[in-house]
Amino acid sequence: MSLETIYKLVTNMLSASAVTLEVFFLTLLFSLPLGLLVASLRMSKYKIIQLPIRFYLLIMRGTPLILQLIFIYFLPSQLGDKLSVTIPMLPRFGAAILAFTLNYAAYFAEIYRGGIQAVPTGQHEAAAVLGLSKVQTFFRVVLPQVIKNILPAMGNEFMTLVKDTALAQTIGVMEIFRLAKSSTSTNSSILPMFVAGLFYLIMNSVVSKGFSSLGKRLDYYK
Amino acid sequence: MENNHEKLLVMQDIYKAFDGTAVLKGISLEVNCGEVVAIIGPSGSGKSTLLRCATMLETVDAGTIRYLDKTMVTIGADGKAKYSDKKQLKEIRLCFGLVFQNFNLFPHFSVMQNITEAPIRVLGQSKQDAEANARNLLAKMGLSEKEDAYPCQLSGGQQQRISIARALALNPKILFFDEPTSALDPELIGEILKVIRDLAAEKMTMVVVTHEMTFARDVADRVIFMDEGVIVEQGVAADIIKNPQSERTRAFLRRVE
Numbered sequence: 246m247s248l249e250t251i252y253k254l255v256t257n258m259l260s261a262s263a264v265t266l267e268v269f270f271l272t273l274l275f276s277l278p279l280g281l282l283v284a285s286l287r288m289s290k291y292k293i294i295q296l297p298i299r300f301y302l303l304i305m306r307g308t309p310l311i312l313q314l315i316f317i318y319f320l321p322s323q324l325g326d327k328l329s330v331t332i333p334m335l336p337r338f339g340a341a342i343l344a345f346t347l348n349y350a351a352y353f354a355e356i357y358r359g360g361i362q363a364v365p366t367g368q369h370e371a372a373a374v375l376g377l378s379k380v381q382t383f384f385r386v387v388l389p390q391v392i393k394n395i396l397p398a399m400g401n402e403f404m405t406l407v408k409d410t411a412l413a414q415t416i417g418v419m420e421i422f423r424l425a426k427s428s429t430s431t432n433s434s435i436l437p438m439f440v441a442g443l444f445y446l447i448m449n450s451v452v453s454k455g456f457s458s459l460g461k462r463l464d465y466y467k
Numbered sequence: 468m469e470n471n472h473e474k475l476l477v478m479q480d481i482y483k484a485f486d487g488t489a490v491l492k493g494i495s496l497e498v499n500c501g502e503v504v505a506i507i508g509p510s511g512s513g514k515s516t517l518l519r520c521a522t523m524l525e526t527v528d529a530g531t532i533r534y535l536d537k538t539m540v541t542i543g544a545d546g547k548a549k550y551s552d553k554k555q556l557k558e559i560r561l562c563f564g565l566v567f568q569n570f571n572l573f574p575h576f577s578v579m580q581n582i583t584e585a586p587i588r589v590l591g592q593s594k595q596d597a598e599a600n601a602r603n604l605l606a607k608m609g610l611s612e613k614e615d616a617y618p619c620q621l622s623g624g625q626q627q628r629i630s631i632a633r634a635l636a637l638n639p640k641i642l643f644f645d646e647p648t649s650a651l652d653p654e655l656i657g658e659i660l661k662v663i664r665d666l667a668a669e670k671m672t673m674v675v676v677t678h679e680m681t682f683a684r685d686v687a688d689r690v691i692f693m694d695e696g697v698i699v700e701q702g703v704a705a706d707i708i709k710n711p712q713s714e715r716t717r718a719f720l721r722r723v724e
Contacts (some may be wrong), residue, residue, distance in 0.1 A: 248493035370524050371571035371630075375637065376560045385584065389575045466574045467619040 246434050254428055256438055262444055264338075264420040268410045269448075273403075279346060280353025287358055290320040305351035311412050314344040318416040341413040345406070352402055360395035361387065393463045400456035404449050409443075421445070474535075475500045475562075475641050475672050476521065481530035483516055490516045491527075492696040501670040503676055505687035505704065509719055513696040514676045518643045521674075522565045525616065534562040548571070561589075564634030568646040570626045572618040572633070579614040580635045582633045590637065597636070604632040608662060624655030633664055639656070642666070644675040660686070680723055682704065692716045 246255075287298045305313070318340040325332035335343065364387050372382040414423035425441035476498040483491040485535055490513045498504055506514045521532060527548045532539040538539075539559050542548030550556065561590050572581050582604060583597035585613070590599075605611050608628040634642055639670060644663065648656040648682040666673060667686050678684055683690050683704055690707040692700045700713045711717045 365571075367567060367569055367571035368573065371567065371573070373524065374522055374560075374563075374565045376589040376634070377585060381588055386573055387586070394574070410664070466617045 246436055247360075250432065251436070251440075254440060256443055257424055257428075258437075258440060259423045260419055261419060261421045264413075264418065265407075265410045265444075265448075266403075268341060268345060268413055268418070268420065269406060272349055272410075275342070275346040276353055277347035280351040281357055283350055283354035284357035284361065285405075287354060288361070301329060301371050302351050302354065305348050306355075310344070310348050311415055312410060313348055313366050314341060314412055314416050317344045317347075337414075337417045340416055345409070345413075347400065349359065349406060353399075356398045358397050359390065359398070362393040363394045364390045395457060395462065396460050400453065400460075403452050403456070405425050407448050408445055409454060473499050475502075475532070476674075477533045478517075479531040480530045481517070481532070482515075483520055484528055489571055489695050494530075494696070494700070496635075496691065496694075498672060498674060499641075502672055502689065503667045503687045504674045504689050504691060505683035506674065506691045506693060507564055507677065507683055507719070508699075509722075510692035511695075512693040514573050515691050516643050517673065517693070518641050518645050518676055518695055519566065522563055523560065524565075526550065528579055532684070533561050536722065537562070557645060561637065562607065562640045564637060564639035564642045566627070566631050566642065566644045568649050570618070570623075570650070572626055572630055574618050575690065576585045576617075577614070578616050578618070578621075578629050580608070581618070581629060581635045583661045584639040585670065586632070591644050596690060601632070601636060604635055622655060623651045627651065627655075627659050628662055631659075644677070646676050646678065648679060650679070678723060680708055680720065692719065694719070 283298060284303070286294050289295050289298075315358065318337065321332040322334050332338075354454055367388070368386055368439065369382060372386045376383065412421035413420050414426065417423075421441050421444050425437040428437035429435055474497050474621045476496070476610070478496040479493065480488070481491050481496075482492040492513075492517055494513070494517060496517070498531065506517070508514050516525060521528050527540055529542060529546070529548050533541075537555060537559050538551055548607050549557065551559075567678045573584070577586065579598060579601055582601040583594065584590075586592040586597040586600065587594060602611065602614065608631065609634075610625060610628055613621065613625065615687050624667065627650075631642075631647075633680070643654075651659065656679065660679065663673065663675065663682075664686050675683075675689070685704075687704040689701060690704040691698055691709060692711070692713070694715050700707060700711060700716050707716065708720065711720060
């Protein structure tokens, strides 16, 4: 590959990485709070609430994300054909965000649940005796400790998400990996793949650095 | 007619079972204003459960609990325990404080935040007022220089003193202690007992579950000996400990000495 093509490749990748970052941040924006909701429903004492949530968690964690992506993208039109009605397809990007959000919320929910259950009962009891409400207890006492508890597991998930964004290309989202793939075949060179790898690596070193400095900031207590 | 307003806490015929195992079998207990009551007895006798019922950490199966003129729980028409409405329970909660065996300080809060959190969020005190009050309490506990420390930087005895300050910051009428020295190294026990002694001198009403017999004898006005979910014997502290009437009390005191 000529220097010129490489230069063009890198600039194209920079713009494609905007899409990758959008998938990354939008997924987090929706799945982090959704996961908290799922975790609280999963911990409900009512079986009728708990069971569908467990089913959802099983599906999301038990099937490949790539399959979920395809399913969510093509399901509306397939369903429309069967029922002889027109159900509009989700745009590729929207379908990708939806699939990623549903999938990651499931993982986050289980991480939250572990983190919440690791907070000693004594903390809840101390808050109750002091007269703090349930909401105050959760946000002031429990959640800060949960965040510290789950930080290492969350770091792993965030890094996995950076790499998983590559799966969005299966339903035609133009992100880094898709660009690298097409460039690889046009140029008969694996150099674009190597460059794509560097992009992911750079993003993940930022994520990793972010988590380690956050961890240090929470190091002031045990 | 007895002088009712003197009775800060009245517990009558309290029953509590966990999964079919009876833990409290008809306990009745009254605590007068300014009184210090020590509850002693072997582990599993129901002492802690009694405190947890009095502080709403557990619900009773049957019985009556009243703080001054406010009823927390009473026997309903069906013979089961019937708790008062949320508003009333909220008011009752402000009557008491509880000091735990394991302190249960909030690890992510500084000493100052641990003490001021509830006064600010529950009583609606201003930050300035809450902090001024907290500084007074810290001075009383001899921990003025620790207000910016975090619980993990403190010894067990210091943590327990902070947790006492945290409870006192809400101005409770009665303070419960659930084995406040049991999690401490022997050399740190004295500093906690001294704090409780000082509070007793200020006529703070207290109920202390303890294994420290000398302390119970010297500080408590009254000692209650519990075994297997019932009060076996109670009376003036010195009498119970020096001259117990029941064979079960005697056997227990022989074991702990």
